[in-house]
Amino acid sequence: MSAFRVEVRVMPRAALLDPQGQAVEHALHALGFGEVARVRMGKHLVLEVKAASRDEALARARAMCDRLLANPVTEDYELAVEGGAAR
Amino acid sequence: MKRVAVIVFPGSNCDAETLAAAQAAGSDGYFVWHRDTDLRQADVVILPGGFSYGDYLRSGAIARFSKVMGAVTEHARAGGAVLGICNGFQILCEAGLLPGGLMRNAGLRFLSRPVWVRVEQTDTPFTCLYDKGEVLEVPVAHGDGRYVVEPRTAAELEATDRVVWRYVRDNPNGSTHEIAGVTNASRNVVGIMPHPERRDAPALGGQDGARVFHSMEARHATQHAVDVRAVDDRHLRV
Numbered sequence: 001m002s003a004f005r006v007e008v009r010v011m012p013r014a015a016l017l018d019p020q021g022q023a024v025e026h027a028l029h030a031l032g033f034g035e036v037a038r039v040r041m042g043k044h045l046v047l048e049v050k051a052a053s054r055d056e057a058l059a060r061a062r063a064m065c066d067r068l069l070a071n072p073v074t075e076d077y078e079l080a081v082e083g084g085a086a087r
Numbered sequence: 088m089k090r091v092a093v094i095v096f097p098g099s100n101c102d103a104e105t106l107a108a109a110q111a112a113g114s115d116g117y118f119v120w121h122r123d124t125d126l127r128q129a130d131v132v133i134l135p136g137g138f139s140y141g142d143y144l145r146s147g148a149i150a151r152f153s154k155v156m157g158a159v160t161e162h163a164r165a166g167g168a169v170l171g172i173c174n175g176f177q178i179l180c181e182a183g184l185l186p187g188g189l190m191r192n193a194g195l196r197f198l199s200r201p202v203w204v205r206v207e208q209t210d211t212p213f214t215c216l217y218d219k220g221e222v223l224e225v226p227v228a229h230g231d232g233r234y235v236v237e238p239r240t241a242a243e244l245e246a247t248d249r250v251v252w253r254y255v256r257d258n259p260n261g262s263t264h265e266i267a268g269v270t271n272a273s274r275n276v277v278g279i280m281p282h283p284e285r286r287d288a289p290a291l292g293g294q295d296g297a298r299v300f301h302s303m304e305a306r307h308a309t310q311h312a313v314d315v316r317a318v319d320d321r322h323l324r325v
Contacts, residue, residue, distance in 0.1 A: 012190070016190065016235055017190075017193055017233075017261060019191055019192070019193050019194070019195045019261075020191060020195065023195055068144070068148065068152070069144070071145055071148070071181065071188050073180070073186075073187055073188040073235065073236070073237070074188040074190050074235055
């Protein structure tokens with residue numbers, strides 16, 4: 001077993017209104033950052049996972065997202081894994 | 088007299104009013120703690136409003152895995168009546184007992200004010216004493232009240248008459264199709280964002296919400312299974 005650091009990025013579905021992202025976008029514009037065309041806001045979770053391999057860590061994290069960490073109706077997620085031996 | 092179980096989660100804060108509203112309507116109401124697995128022969132289960140588990144992760148996301156939800160799901164699958172109010176609606180969506188999900192209000196502000204809803208369906212255990220098309224004044228109190236479903240599901244909800252309450256005059260939170268409440272395919276599970284328990288007596292500013300609770304009592308215990316089948320037959324033909 002090795003320890004893996006799994007980063008989970010959960011974002012509101014692209015087609016759905018993201019009022020928090022819009023509010024941040026407006027605030028950036030008000031501060032003079034006119035170059036910002038769009039802001040979308042989500043969640044970033046960092047998990048420490050014990051697993052036999054990188055693939056297993058990834059598969060377990062995917063199961064966690066499907067069951068709890070992301071809502072398939074309203075959100076999409078992406079995973080990134082770091083750590084383990086032989087890297 | 089119906090046995091009405093009001094589920095209490097850590098962070099529920101409308102449980103007492105909801106129980107009082109059910110009792111005022113003549114029900115034999117009682118609390119069931121979220122760690123219990125026995126609904127004690129409930130005819131009706133109500134998931135009350137509040138902020139279960141502090142709304143951490145997503146509203147309802149953690150409550151949906153609490154121990155009692157296994158029994159609630161079993162009760163719902165067997166055709167038993169289930170009502171989710173506000174946070175209860177969010178929990179039912181997270182549990183997959185109702186379609187869709189509830190996201191941050193389009194205007195970002197927490198809304199705590201009266202809204203107006205039109206009763207769209209009266210063949211559910213919680214709306215059978217209303218008239219179709221009747222407009223009710225009931226309060227909302229939510230930050231995550233924007234009902235979201237995929238367009239295909241929204242079309243299906245409309246085609247199968249599953250939108251129970253719809254916001255009129257304005258759409259306070261940006262909900263898809265102005266949806267304020269929905270029911271499942273077998274019409275025994277209902278979720279609504281407004282709080283009928285906060286408008287069930289003149290002293291509370293109105294009693295437009297009272298018939299949600301009186302409706303539970305109006306339905307005969309044996310009527311339910313037949314109703315569900317009749318409704319399903321109708322929808323199979325659609």
